[in-house]
Amino acid sequence: MRSHGISVPRAAGGFALIAAIFVILVLAALAMFAVRIGATQQQTADYALLNARAQLAADSGIEYGINQALPPHGSCPAAATTLNPGAAGLKGFAVVVTCSVTNHQIGAAPPTTYHAYALTSVAQLGTYGTSGYVARTATRTVNDAP
Numbered sequence: 001m002r003s004h005g006i007s008v009p010r011a012a013g014g015f016a017l018i019a020a021i022f023v024i025l026v027l028a029a030l031a032m033f034a035v036r037i038g039a040t041q042q043q044t045a046d047y048a049l050l051n052a053r054a055q056l057a058a059d060s061g062i063e064y065g066i067n068q069a070l071p072p073h074g075s076c077p078a079a080a081t082t083l084n085p086g087a088a089g090l091k092g093f094a095v096v097v098t099c100s101v102t103n104h105q106i107g108a109a110p111p112t113t114y115h116a117y118a119l120t121s122v123a124q125l126g127t128y129g130t131s132g133y134v135a136r137t138a139t140r141t142v143n144d145a146p
Contacts, residue, residue, distance in 0.1 A: 050134045053089055054123050058138035060085055061095040061121030066142055069099060069117040074144070076101040076117050095123045106145065114145040 061083055069076050076099040083095040098120045105111035119140050126133035 050125070050132075051136070054093065054125060054134045054136040055138070057085055057090045057093040057095050057123035057125075058121045058136040060087075060090065061097040061123060062119055062138045062140050064095075065097045065099050065117070065119035065121065066140070069101070069115075069119065069142060070144055074115075076115075093123050093125045095121060097121045104143075104145075112146060114143055116141060116143040 064081075064083060067073065068081075077097075080096050080098045083097065085091070085093055085095060100118045102116045102118075103113055104116060105113050119142065121138045122135065123137075124133070124135035128135075
């Protein structure tokens, strides 16, 4: 018996398969692009948070140095002081605070002496050269001038 259906030429039989594979490949590439963009955004947010925490740790070292230098303590430690903050967001940071003092005189007779304290605080987390390493430095100058 003869079939009365529509006959498809042999050359056109695989065109739909090629188009379907092309569409699947394009959709897969778009999905990979979306995943990569999402991962990059997450990594950028993580680094921004880590940098902010490092800056806060360095600033806390400056606050410690100011507290030590100005009255009632009024002394600048001769050696660098290493702090290990216990605050939840600053755990793991090592903060090194250094201080140097210079004496200045105001007035002629009798001169009044005041002290200027140059403070430097370096906060770091992790090992240099690794992806989790971050370090920030903060500097301030304070004095006890009347």
